[in-house]
Amino acid sequence: MSSLSNCKCLCLSLTSFGLLIGAEPLPADDWHARVQAGIAHLPRYSGSDERVSAPLLGVQITSPYGLFLDSDKGLGWAFDEDDFGLSLYVGASDGRKDRKSQFHGSDALNGMGSIQSRPVFGLEATYPLGEAILGATFEHALKKDDDPDTGSAYNHLKLSISAPLYKGAYGELLGSLNSQFGDGNYVRTWYGVSAKQASHSQFRAHDTHAGLVSRGADLSWSLPINEQWSVSTVLALQYLNGDAADSPLVERRWQTAATGQVVYTF
Template identity: 55%
Template sequence: MRSKNLCLSFTSLCLLAAADTAIAEDWQYSLKAGVANAPRYSGSDERMTAPLLGGKIVSPWGIFLDTDKGLGWGYEGNALSFSAYVGASSARKDKNESLHAGSKRLKGMGEIKSRPQLGVSAAYNLGGVIVGATLEHALKEDDHKDTGKAYTHLELSLGTHLYEGRYGSVYASLSSHFGDRDYLQTWYGVTTGQAARSRFKEYKAGAGNISNGMNLVWSMPISEHTQFSTLLDVQYLADEAGKSPIVERRLQTSVMGVLEYTF
């Protein structure tokens, strides 16, 4: 019931805040397509390559529909940006699939199903240094006892533009990820039931730091409405996550390239 109330509170906040926002000139639309190469799951030493497709619609009042975040409301000022949204959480399978995170090495661990998720994100520009925070809360998923608990994830970041010029822009940031006990247990823990069905020993993960790392983004404009971006993300899994028996490699790297068209 508390999660449902939170959902209603976030929705009301979006609608009420949007009413006081200055009206933008027009609707904004964007489409993106690309490819990503990343670990099969967080902690895996196997890699997978998958296509990336998505889009976003932003209304003149700040209400948006984004394939990455979901439905929400956002504000962008001179130094402050903020958004609140309702979307879908990540998922993981215990078999190999080209379009979904997971691996057959996790056989017996069961599926972590996507469920409704509430999010709030904010960033502030301190004279060229951008401080950011994103808090997300995934609701309970009743069909899976081992992997269906509600959980909360927090990301803190600190970034800056290293280059802006003829060849586009380069943005670098440092980030740290944190989770409550249910988050760490869902993604890195092994319950008694999972241990009996899989090749892993039982492991109870506690709340705390999930990973620390950095990412580098190079964005290159191709035309007035089109740009191509490449991203390198490097994360090192911290103790509570890194000591999990499902983790085969603590240093995780992801690379992606995305072409985006805005109109």
């Protein structure tokens, strides 16, 4: 659900949004590390009108030959050239609790059952088109258990195009547009309501099908302080579509989020 690009530690709606713009793959000629800390203000789950402010902590380590460890994506390998970029990774999917617990979940989901995190395999590709960059991210989450409502394997695809809007004395401003799609299991897991779930929750039953989940836009600003330190902010907007938008779980189709963080690179 990744989602405005996606922070696993929050286990909130970032799966749907893909909120955070991760570091670009670095040339595989040396070790590089990036540590970031900040705060995010976002919905408690995709479609919620409840909001939460939660801490953000992340680290990315890139080794020679393209191997990387990313607290958001997981463990993987990246290939990056001037005309094409590709990365493969294994990580953990997001989850969703059916009760409010600190920065996670919502009591409004009581009776829906929690969606547990499970292993996910990802494939990400980028292609430059002038100053713009076309991107595609495909993720396959493995089956968690035999519960078809919360434990099914599912597939998620995000297509995006991003471009620099400004670069100068006040940092760099990037804009991005994206569309997100899910297979039948994905849409049912995150937006469907089965007869069983309806009998245990406040929601009516809602059948779902594969298709477009959302369309959105991100605006990212980064300001270097020196060679190692920088600050960045991201504003993200998503509009839920199709069966996801019609879900009784969705209280607001327009979903907005904002993050601010300090980044240290070495």
